[in-house]
Amino acid sequence: MPYLREVSREHRTCVLFLVDQSLSMTDFLGGMSKRKCDELTAAINAWLSNMIIKATGPQGVKDWMDIGVIGYRTDQEESPIIGPIFKQPLGEKNLVTITEVAGNVEYVPVTQEIHDDNTGQNIENTVQMPVWIDSKTVFQGGTPMCHALLKAHEIIQAWLADAEHQDSFPPIVVHITDGQTSDGGDPVPYAESLRGLATTDGNVLLFNCHLSETPADSFMFPSSDEILPDKFARLLFKMSSELPESIYQRAVAAGLSLQPGARGMAFNADLVCLINFLDLGTRLR
């Protein structure tokens, strides 16, 4: 039965984020007052922080994961620009170890405003937030999704070529976008090719999350495309891997009502949906 391998130093795994950096990502998320790009970078920074905490033991950070955050957009000539969007020096490589992530953190002050229901007051609280992906990251141009999936294929294939990774829990690719591909191709074959890569423990998992700027109803981990509202949603469904049993059970334990055959996909995700998707889709332990 696949997807049973425990993630450990001996059998490290890989999580690769593919991030849409198109101009439309500067629109507000789900009818809210913050931009999609800002909420997404905050969500990924928080995910990285949580992963480091989970990996930290008495002897320091356990090196059980390789991580990549690859952004994709186009330039003014509509040529794809695809590459890591980590702050330097992490941005030199497509994949970095979790130990390297832990060792290269910058803290920025962030002021939270919290509403107190009991008193009706708003309370300001300034915290130091760990940041690996800059809020100044460029979001411009179009959405060369097919090129991005091809790049992901290259990165994962190279990772799998390492004999030490062949028996690991398969890599997870988390793709976050707010729109359809603009590079003229059909992303489904690229997605299928990426999902065709495998370790002895199973095929690469490709999870897709669509962000909406309208306050539309969200869908998370659907088990059938019949309930999805349009062609683009059904396309993402086709591109997405079915949730492995271990992740499925953890999502159910977290209170989600899932049906067998649920896929790693979210559509019209708002902020809460996005954060839950990132957490549950990569909950390996």
Added chain:
Amino acid sequence: MNANLTIRGAILLLIEESAAMGARAADGEKSWSANVATAVNALLAQLDEAASLAVGLIGYGAHKSDKPDAAHRWEGNLQGRRWVTVDALKQSPLRVETRIRKSSGMAGAGQLPGESVQFPIWYDPKSVNASSMETAFELATRAFISDLAADGFCLEFAPLVLHLFITDPPAHSALAAVSGLQRLQFDGHGPLLFHFHLAKPSPVPSKPTSVPLIAYPSNRAYLPRGAAAELFDASIRLPQTYAKALREAKVNVNKDARGMVYNGRTVDLIRFLSLGKTYAQTLHGNDRDTVNTVGSPAKTLAEPTVSPVITPDSTSTLPENALNEGVSIHSVGKSLVDNADNPLPVLLVFDRSTETSAPSGTKSVWERLQDRGNILLGQLAAQRDIPIVVSVLSYGAGGGDGALLGNRFIPSVQLEAAAIRIETVEEQVSNGMGGLLTVSKRKPVFLEIGSTESASPVPAFRNATRLLKEWYETHPSSRRPPIVLHFTRGKLNGSDVDQSVALLADGVGANESPLLYHMILTESPAKSLAYPGAAAQFDDPSLLKLWEVSSPLLERGVLMEKRPYITDTSRGFVVNGKFEFLLPSA
């Protein structure tokens, strides 16, 4: 016993003992009869021995034959007695059991720790055959008229009667059943009669009951017709002392709340019975004025009033044709707005129809629309930016039976007081740093109505027009055009839509025509749309029809700058999403 013992007060427990009490309690695994017995024994154990109080316990059910009967239920050394003092009670329990009381603290895995306690029993669970509320109250009335004196007691203040039952009485009989007791006067004051109706269990044992709780309601208009509304008529207003005690126990109690709970769970029963302790504590005070609050409803308590039984024929606030045409007119209260505020009238119209059953574990389209309606009404209740008045209509085949009755507009600042209940829900919100917090939020429930088959919206829009005309006639200085937001699943007959719109367009008395917006949730999957500005965005002709009759979105020129999906041709129209921009800015 002292033949002339003056006692300050008396508590009478009146408990149904029919077969229905053998059903599993709504929120647990034991039967209601067992839970009620435990709760009653716990109350009796907590009464202060020093309290100048007599206690009576009447159970009603068909014990001896199929014929319902009622009798005093003291057993053991107290058998044959009707009224007993607390002191005598404490000396003669039926038995004392050792029970484990759960407490918070360290424990083994999966278990709450417990400590052994001695639990005195005076009342054992019973569930026999038929019961009759009328028979029970006849005996209760006799218990006060003759038994108290015969037992040598002289009562100083009005007694407390706590009635626990599960079987709804026959229609229109509750008031008659209690009337004899309510007519009794104790030094000029009637008894404090509080009712607790036990919730029926959910058909699925592992799932909690989905029947709504109605706890201490303050307005009959917001109750579903039938047993709950009749129980309201048979209840009195909660005196301040009891309302305060409930609020301290974190129970939401509005002004003019009645001493009744309908479809209560065990946790609600415990809080309800604690009113017995409140009564006893009040009697214990030496301050006569404080004590008088119990027996002097005229001073600090509302006069116990009993509303006339309202039959369908006597709902004179509804237009005669409304019930016939299946229209429910909802209001959330009386109009109290100062004309000078020039508030904006907002009218919500709900299509309660469903065509297909929802898959198991999911909500029907009406349930989802109702949820959106409750959320929006909660937002309207909380907003303070602009003065608005709100009214609600719903329509569906088979007659109107809405949770709300009446036909007025209410200021939004008073909306929350009109909620059926306020639930506390846990919600995930952003922590502002890419993570989530779970917070508890208060969620008022205003609508809780069943779905129906399809019906024409025309009668509802006729009534909408009438409501709005009346508003403008009685508020001549108010000229802001109203907003009508139609919640629907979007499957309406085209000519019905045209007719409905024509009614509104005929004029309601405002300076401009009403703004008609639509909030649509579809039964089958459909693309989400937010304030679309062009017909080309539509695949579904029914939705296109509704869009064509929708008004342009207010302030779209300003909103365009913040929301790229809003254009200068956007209309007030949302499909499968949230309606964020209902009100204009302040």
